Structures are given as C-alpha cells and as structure tokens.
Amino acid sequence: MKKKQWQGWGPDEQAEQHYLVQPRALAGGGDVRHVSEFLRASGWRDKSKTGGLLFMENPDRTVRVAYDPSVLPGGWTIHGQADGPNGEWSAHLGPQTPVEIVAGLTDTLTRARSAHAPNVWAPLQEQHWHARFEGEHYMATCPDGTAWMQYRRDADGSVMWWSGAKDQQGNGWTAHFSPNTPMHLVQAFAAKLASPDPVMRPRGRVPHSAQIRTWSVSVKPSQLRAWQQSRITAARATAWARNSARSTRPRTTAHPHTPAGGARTRR
Structure with missing residues (x-):
C-alpha cells in the first residue's frame, strides 16, 4: 500500500485517513450524498424522509431518483416518464454501485442533451475494454475482467442494457436499464464505469478484495468540504444558466386583429 501526503493545510485541523481505490467499480457504494446534494443544488425537489x-x-x-438499501435487492431506482415519442424508462443499480458511477447517469439528467449521437461503447473502447459477441448479446469487459457492459437480446425478443462488477470472491453489484432508457444516459454511466481514476473512501469503508489497489491519503475535513462544495457550485451554476436561458426566451405574441374589410399587408 502506497502512502501520499496532501500539502498546504493550516495547523488547526487534524488530518483523517482515507484511501484512493482502484478499480473504482469495486470500491463499494460510498456516500449517497454525492448524488443527492448535486441534484438538490440543481433544483431538484427532495422528498426524502x-x-x-x-x-x-x-x-x-x-424523472425520479430513489435509493433504498432496506429492501431486497435494494439500491438505486431511476424512473422517467414517457416524453412524446420516447417511452417510459427505468434504471436499477445495486446498493454497492459506486456513487461516482451512479452520478454519471444522475448528473447528466440535470444537463441539456448534447446534439451528438450517443455511443455507449465509445468510452469503453477508449479505455481498451474488450468487446465481442456472445450469442445474441454484445459484451464489453474491462482489461482485468472485473467489470462489464452488455447489450442483451433474449429469446423472447426483449432487449436491455446490463452492467456490473464482481471480484473473485463474488462481491460486487449489477445494474440494468430498460430498452427505452435514453442512450446518452447509458453512455454517461459507461464513461464513469470505465474511468481509470480512483475514488476515495474513508477508513473502514474500503471493501475487502484481493482485486483492488489502495493508496493511503491524509485528508483534512476542510479539504473534503472544499471538494464537495466545488461540485455543488458547478451544479448551481448549471441550474442558474438553464433558468436564465428559459426566462430570456422570447415569447410568441399573437398577431393584431385586423377588422373586417381592413387592409392587410402582404409579405
């Protein structure tokens, strides 16, 4: 285990031990506030109990986002209503899905959709995942084999996206997305799943797995708060820009009424 020391703090705070964990897919669930605080700062209504x-x-x-660890199988449920030509959709992610990966999907829900056509496989290919057909299914697995993304086509004709991660001890999680789930959301999820960047977990919250690598880091509470605040600030800025664009959008005005027999100007 390697050890790193963060620099530049004042003398009044006591550093706390945390760990950087790779691969991120096996880092455990993490703090759900990573997801919820971003949504709240983006103007979402919090109806939690x-x-x-x-x-x-x-x-x-x-769109609704829920997390419930008290039921089986538990975890995350994201549900979207039908919207014009787009049908109702849902995504279900197990409780041990790292919040940084969940946020790939939920953060994207707060932003305008890109004009570019989504490609779920692109972020996986960029990280050298191995893609192949397995019968009617198309599968991509990460280089160490611990995480996967699959487009499933079953014998009854039903299709869905299926993903997850598992270590040699059988610990891990799975996620599945209904056929109507917007592809740009699945792509955003895949990008965070494939990211090589480690994620941080406090002492005592690191899973016991022979397939993860950890680095010990000393972090002060003010540093953690600053990182969290920068994420919240970004969410608020995006929400402000979106609301400003809506408020300045020109309104359509009705044409003035022309009395019967009155002259009309042709254009």
Whole structure:
C-alpha cells in the first residue's frame, strides 16, 4: 500500500485517513450524498424522509431518483416518464454501485442533451475494454475482467442494457436499464464505469478484495468540504444558466386583429 501526503493545510485541523481505490467499480457504494446534494443544488425537489428512503424529483416532475438499501435487492431506482415519442424508462443499480458511477447517469439528467449521437461503447473502447459477441448479446469487459457492459437480446425478443462488477470472491453489484432508457444516459454511466481514476473512501469503508489497489491519503475535513462544495457550485451554476436561458426566451405574441374589410399587408 502506497502512502501520499496532501500539502498546504493550516495547523488547526487534524488530518483523517482515507484511501484512493482502484478499480473504482469495486470500491463499494460510498456516500449517497454525492448524488443527492448535486441534484438538490440543481433544483431538484427532495422528498426524502428522515432516516428513510432517499427520493428526489426533477423540477418538471418527469424523472425520479430513489435509493433504498432496506429492501431486497435494494439500491438505486431511476424512473422517467414517457416524453412524446420516447417511452417510459427505468434504471436499477445495486446498493454497492459506486456513487461516482451512479452520478454519471444522475448528473447528466440535470444537463441539456448534447446534439451528438450517443455511443455507449465509445468510452469503453477508449479505455481498451474488450468487446465481442456472445450469442445474441454484445459484451464489453474491462482489461482485468472485473467489470462489464452488455447489450442483451433474449429469446423472447426483449432487449436491455446490463452492467456490473464482481471480484473473485463474488462481491460486487449489477445494474440494468430498460430498452427505452435514453442512450446518452447509458453512455454517461459507461464513461464513469470505465474511468481509470480512483475514488476515495474513508477508513473502514474500503471493501475487502484481493482485486483492488489502495493508496493511503491524509485528508483534512476542510479539504473534503472544499471538494464537495466545488461540485455543488458547478451544479448551481448549471441550474442558474438553464433558468436564465428559459426566462430570456422570447415569447410568441399573437398577431393584431385586423377588422373586417381592413387592409392587410402582404409579405
């Protein structure tokens, strides 16, 4: 285990031990506030109950994000209502899905959709995942084999996206996305899944697995708060820009009424 020391703090705070964990897919669930605080700062309604289910709803009440570890199988449920030609959709992610990967999907829900056509496989290919057909399914696995992304086509004709991670001891998680899940959301999830960057976990919250690598780091509470605040600030800035664009959008005005027999100007 390697050890790193963060520099530049004042003398009044006591550093706390944390760990950087790779691969991120096996880092464990993490703090759900990584997801919820970003959504709240983006203007989502928090309908959670104290000590119970996390439940958040977007401003126009068309998408809901919930987290419930108390039921089986538990974990994350993201649900979107039908929108014009797009049908109702849902995604379910196990409780041990790292929050940084969940946020790949949920953060994207707060932003305008890109004009570029989404490609779920692109971020996986960039990280040298191995892609192949397995019968009717198309599968991509990470270089060490611990995480996967699969497009499933079953014998009854049903299709879905299926993903997850598992170590040699069988510890891990799975996620699945309904066929109507917008592809740009699945791509955002895949990008965070494939990212080689480690994620941070406090002491006592690192899974016991022979397939993870850890680095011990000393972090002061003010540093953690600063990192969290920068994420919240970014969410608020995006929400402000979105709301400003809506408020300055020109309104359509009705044409003035022309009395009967009155002259009309042709264009």
